Amino acid sequence: MQILTKSNYILGLECPKYLWLKVNHPEKIKEPSVADKFRMEDGEKVGIEAKKLFPEGIDLSMHKYNENPKKTKEALKEKKPLFEAGFEFNNLFSRADILFPVDNEWDIVEVKASTKTKKVNIYDVAFQKYVYEGSGIKIRKCFILHLNKDYTKYANLNLEKLFEKEEITKEVNELIDKIPERINNIIQFLSQKEPPKAGLILEIPFSDGSHDCKTENCLELPENNVFCLYRCGKLGAELYEKGIKLIKDITEEIKLNAKQSIQRTCEKEGKVNVDKEKIKEFLDKLQYPLHYLDFETFNTAIPMFDGTRPYSQIPFQFSLHTVEKENGRLVHYEFLYNGKEDPRKDFITALNGSLGEKGTIIVYNQSFEINRMKELAVNFPEYKAWVENIPLRTVDLLDIFREFSYYNPKQQGSASIKKVLPALTGKTYKGMAISDGGTASVEFFNAHYTDTTQEKRKQVREDLLKYCGLDTEAEIMIIDKLRELVKEKLKLEVKSKND
DSSP states (O other), rough: OOOOEEEHHHHHHHHHHHHHHHOOOOOSOOOHHHHHHHHHHHHHHHHHHHHHOOTTTTEEETTTTTTEEEEEEEEHHOOOOOEEEEEEEEEEEEEEEEEETTTTTTEEEEESSSSSOOOHHHHHHHHHHOOOOOOOOEEEEEEEEETTTTTOSSSSHHHHHEEEEEOOHHHTTTTTTGHHHHHHHHHHHHHHSSSOOOOSSOSSSSSSOOTTTTTTTOOOOOOBBBBGTTOOOHHHHHHHHHTTBBBOOTTTOOOOOOHHHHHHHHHHHHHEEHHHHHHHHHTTTTSSEEEEEEEEEOOSSSSOTTTTOOOOOOEEEEEEEEEEETOOOOOEEEEESSSSSOOHOOOOOOOOOHSOOEEEEEESSHHHHHHHHHHHHHHOOOHHHHHHEEEEEETTTTHHHHSSSSEGGGGOOOOOHHHHOOOOOOOOOTSSSSSSSHHHHHHHHHHHOOOOOOHHHHHHHHHHHHHHHHHHHHHHHHHHHHHHHHHHHHHHHHHHHHH
16 A cells, blocks of 8 residues: 655645546646745755754654654654654654654644644644654644744844744644544545546635645646636636536626626627726826836745845846837836845845836836835835835736726736736747746846856846846837727727717
């Protein structure tokens, strides 16, 4: 019988089909993205820092699976904190991040790179306790050791303040009784020749795990499927389970909200929704000079620079296209930090020197840019007055698409600029070496804060400049196209009246 590990147990609760595929057809499992891999590595760094809180600890992580339980049994006699202690029980296997001795008992301390305890973490630790006690280890209490979202780094890392320890013993004990039944269910479906259902509307015990059936090849989904409904929640899963896979097949008897109804109408009638008045209202807000702005950030679980917290967004690049007047010449400014220290001061200085004092600033997803600017003003107060004026000048191009003032079925329910640009203009991000913000963040970080060749670093910088530059070019193209649409609508209305 195959060994059931903790990670597979959790995955089996989230999505039976995905676990079945992982075990029986691993070739069908999608490769993790660049950003996914970075987050996993970042989580490992959190674990390394957490171990420093237990200086007498014995690290068993170097021992392979087949020898780890034996080494663990020997290390238990030392009565010291144990890292990655492994236990096997009834074909179940689990390693403990930290086992802490208390007299003749042990505490489980599970380290998480999140800033709070999630429900999925409790199921994780419950499986651990079940295996450890089945192996004869007496567990006293259970804890999650997660990052403190309010910790701000100054000078050296203060590990005592970086981490928060939260007891979850009561919550864990409430889950123990159902573990044998859940294990049996998982073992049973893993032995089947055909995969079980994907975890769409099953009684999933938690909703804050990392698996998503819609993006992990658990389902065969055509374009404009029911999961493309805007903020569909459980509705998409319920429709899919009823055999309704496409938005255009949703009958009128099924109630949808206003935005979802626009999607259904556009799909059924094969048309694009254009609310001329709303678009015109937005365009009328724009005052020259126009500044099309976008910037990129990276973040790490463990704060790197003074004045930052876990997962603080660190701006490192911007693209700015400015046009002084209607039909005026377009001027492009760009900044990409080129060092190994804190990029924020150089970033805000460069932006201050490029962004004029007047005119409308156009961004895509205003809350992100504005919040980053406010954070910069806190750390660099000499720019506070300038930053305070920026929100008054800023408009959010995302609003047009988030409010469905424009909707094209080619967007497949998304208001992302990556979907809107090709739907409106035919221009795409395909073929670019860097084509999304997550990859941009990781590539910048790796090129500037890890060992890399000069050749690789140079190529990454070229790719980053192209990517960020296209983001602001996309804003320009979208605004131009919206203007064309409004003019076309007006011409048609005038022609209709004359006829």
